[in-house]
Amino acid sequence: SQKIEQNSEALNIQEGKTATLTCNYTNYSPAYLQWYRQDPGRGPVFLLLIRENEKEKRKERLKVTFDTTLKQSLFHITASQPADSATYLCALERGGATNKLIFGTGTLLAVQP
């Protein structure tokens, strides 16, 4: 079955720096990959979606890359701010008519002022 690994330890960075979070998967290559943000006591909030035939996707200060050879996605937040502190989850879907998203365990990002 599909296994998804994200940085298990918290990522601490200084405000203004670029945060880079990693999502590695095993087994089959997903049709697409999504990134979500989760704040304490809240549900995940969708950020970006990237398809298997796309190398990179951007949205404001966010950038996602998808390398199907390395079986890896990188999630970047440029000019990070303390308000970016949260847990970031990657999720994969194989494709087909189910929309069965498999989530990673998330990486806790802490941006220090």
Next chain:
Amino acid sequence: DTAVSQTPKYLVTQMGNDKSIKCEQNLGHDTMYWYKQDSKKFLKIMFSYNNKELIINETVPNRFSPKSPDKAHLNLHINSLELGDSAVYFCASSQGIGNEKLFFGSGTQLSVL
């Protein structure tokens, strides 16, 4: 207006009891989900309904029974609660199935004593 709302926010109950969690979405979406997030923050899909039809039914004890009276509502009934059922349960919805982002509710924290 809250897009995906679930009630109650907190649920504390004794082992062996039966309880229900309700979910409603006002986004006009066709597909709804139940996810379970354990103490290690791992988010796992339980069920998915598309237009009131069950399309995903993961390996979940049959003590858990979802019900979708219409496509805007998906409820979760749990019989004979066990200690291991303690978790945060999230309802979510999406426009359709396949290649869709999910909109999550704020979660129901279930504690079984």
